[in-house]
Amino acid sequence: MKKVILGALCLICTSTLLISCNNNSDIANVTITKVKMSNSISDNTYTANVESGDKISIIPSAAGKIQTINVDVGQSVKKGDTLFTIDNTELTYKVNQAQANYDAANIAYDKTAGGSAKQAQNDAATALEKAKNELKDAQNQYQNNTAIASAQTAYNDAKANYDRTNTLYQAAAATKVDLDTAKSKLDTASAALDIAKATAETRLNNAKTSFAAASQNASITSSVLNPDNIAAAKAQVDSAKAALDIANHQLENATVTAPIDGKISAKNISVGELAPTQTPSLVLENEAALNVLIKVTETNINSIAVGMAAKISVPSTGISYDGAITTISPSADQKTGMFDVKINITNPDDKIKIGMVTNISLVDSKSDNSLLVPNESVINEDGSSYIYVINGDKLTKRAVTLGQAKNQYIEVKDGVSADDQVVVEGSSNMKDNGKFNIVKSN
The missing domain is CATH 2.40.30.170 (Efflux pump adaptor protein, beta barrel domain)
Known part of the structure; x- marks a missing residue:
C-alpha cells in the first residue's frame, strides 16, 4: 500500500513539473521602451x-604713419565713425599738385579752344620755364637736403654704436640688453632715414611730374590750332581730372571709417607706426x-x-x-x-x-512631434512591418506604417500611440497575445 501511495505522489510531482516547464516556455523575456515624441531630425546635439x-578686416588703402586711433578692443562703433587716421601731409601735397595740374590743363584747353594760340604758347612757355626752375630747385634741395643729412648722421652714429656694442658683447663686456637697445636705436634711425629719403624723393618726383605736364602743355600750345589739338587738350583736362580724383580719394582714405555697425574685436596698430597694407589694422564684428x-x-x-x-x-x-x-x-x-x-x-x-x-x-519644423521607436523594435515579415506592444499582461503584434529614419530611431506614422510601450529586444518565443517577462526597461 505504501509503495502505491509513493508511486502516485511521484507521478503527481512529475506532472506538475512538466506543466510548470511548459508554462515558463510560453513566457517571452523582453526589453521594452516607451514611444518617443520628437520633431528633432536627430538625437545629436x-x-x-x-x-x-559679418566679420570685417580693416586694411587701409592709404600708406603712411598712424596719426590717431579713436577705438579700442571691445568698443562699439556705428557705420561711418572714424576708427583711425593716417598722416596726410604728403597726400594733401599730392592733391594740391593734382589740382594745379588740372587748373593748368583747363587753362590750356580754354586757350586752344578760344583761338588765342599765341597767348597760350607764351603762357605755356612761361609755365614750362617756371616748372623747369622748380625742378632744378627740387633737385638741388634733394642733393643738399638737411633732413636726409641729419637722418644719415643719426643712422651712422647708431650704426657705429651698434657695431661697438656688438664687439663688446662678443667679448662679454656688454650685456644682451645693451646690444638689444643699440639694435633698436639702429632700426629706428634706419626707418627715419628711409622716411626722410622717401619724402625728398616724393617732392622731387612731384616737381618732375609738374615739369613733364608743363612740357606737354607747351608742346600742345605750340602746335597749329585745329580740331585735333582741341581734342587733345580736352583729353589732357580729363586726364588731369582723373588724377585729381585719385589724389582726393587717397586723401579721403587717410581717414579710416567703420563700414558697418559693430564691435572692435582685434587691434593691431599703434600711433606712430606705419599702417600695414597686407594685414588687418582692426577687426570689426557685427554683433547683430x-x-x-x-x-x-x-x-x-x-x-x-x-x-x-x-x-x-x-x-x-x-x-x-x-x-x-x-x-x-x-x-x-x-x-x-x-x-x-x-x-x-x-x-x-x-x-x-x-x-x-x-x-x-x-x-524639422515641417513635422509635428513625430512618434519614434528604436530601429531594433521593428520586425519585417513578408514585406510588412510589425511592432510588439505591451497590452496589459499580454503582447500585441501590431502592423505599422513607417516614415523617415532618424539615426537610431524610425518614425511610425500609424500603428502606435504616444503612450505605448514597445518591445526593443525579445526572445524568440514572442507571439501575438503571448505572455511576457520584462527583463529591462529603457
Missing part, C-alpha cells in the same frame, strides 16, 4: 562657438548678425536643408535662441569627412556674446 555673421558653425556627418547631412530650424542654447546663461540653417557646404572636409553647416541666430539679445559655447539641436 552639436557644440559650437558663437561667431559674427550672429552665427554658429556645426560639423555634420555624411550620415545626417541629407536629413537637413537650408531654412531648417534650430534651437541654440547657451549653457553659461541658460538662455535658448531660435536659429535657421543658412548654408550647407557642398563637399565634406577632406581631413574630417564632415560637412560645414552655418546656422543664423534669428533672435539674439545683449546676453549672447561672440565666442560663447552653445549647444545646437536641429528641428
Whole structure:
C-alpha cells in the first residue's frame, strides 16, 4: 500500500513539473521602451562657438604713419565713425599738385579752344620755364637736403654704436640688453632715414611730374590750332581730372571709417607706426548678425536643408535662441569627412556674446512631434512591418506604417500611440497575445 501511495505522489510531482516547464516556455523575456515624441531630425546635439555673421578686416588703402586711433578692443562703433587716421601731409601735397595740374590743363584747353594760340604758347612757355626752375630747385634741395643729412648722421652714429656694442658683447663686456637697445636705436634711425629719403624723393618726383605736364602743355600750345589739338587738350583736362580724383580719394582714405555697425574685436596698430597694407589694422564684428558653425556627418547631412530650424542654447546663461540653417557646404572636409553647416541666430539679445559655447539641436519644423521607436523594435515579415506592444499582461503584434529614419530611431506614422510601450529586444518565443517577462526597461 505504501509503495502505491509513493508511486502516485511521484507521478503527481512529475506532472506538475512538466506543466510548470511548459508554462515558463510560453513566457517571452523582453526589453521594452516607451514611444518617443520628437520633431528633432536627430538625437545629436552639436557644440559650437558663437561667431559674427559679418566679420570685417580693416586694411587701409592709404600708406603712411598712424596719426590717431579713436577705438579700442571691445568698443562699439556705428557705420561711418572714424576708427583711425593716417598722416596726410604728403597726400594733401599730392592733391594740391593734382589740382594745379588740372587748373593748368583747363587753362590750356580754354586757350586752344578760344583761338588765342599765341597767348597760350607764351603762357605755356612761361609755365614750362617756371616748372623747369622748380625742378632744378627740387633737385638741388634733394642733393643738399638737411633732413636726409641729419637722418644719415643719426643712422651712422647708431650704426657705429651698434657695431661697438656688438664687439663688446662678443667679448662679454656688454650685456644682451645693451646690444638689444643699440639694435633698436639702429632700426629706428634706419626707418627715419628711409622716411626722410622717401619724402625728398616724393617732392622731387612731384616737381618732375609738374615739369613733364608743363612740357606737354607747351608742346600742345605750340602746335597749329585745329580740331585735333582741341581734342587733345580736352583729353589732357580729363586726364588731369582723373588724377585729381585719385589724389582726393587717397586723401579721403587717410581717414579710416567703420563700414558697418559693430564691435572692435582685434587691434593691431599703434600711433606712430606705419599702417600695414597686407594685414588687418582692426577687426570689426557685427554683433547683430550672429552665427554658429556645426560639423555634420555624411550620415545626417541629407536629413537637413537650408531654412531648417534650430534651437541654440547657451549653457553659461541658460538662455535658448531660435536659429535657421543658412548654408550647407557642398563637399565634406577632406581631413574630417564632415560637412560645414552655418546656422543664423534669428533672435539674439545683449546676453549672447561672440565666442560663447552653445549647444545646437536641429528641428524639422515641417513635422509635428513625430512618434519614434528604436530601429531594433521593428520586425519585417513578408514585406510588412510589425511592432510588439505591451497590452496589459499580454503582447500585441501590431502592423505599422513607417516614415523617415532618424539615426537610431524610425518614425511610425500609424500603428502606435504616444503612450505605448514597445518591445526593443525579445526572445524568440514572442507571439501575438503571448505572455511576457520584462527583463529591462529603457
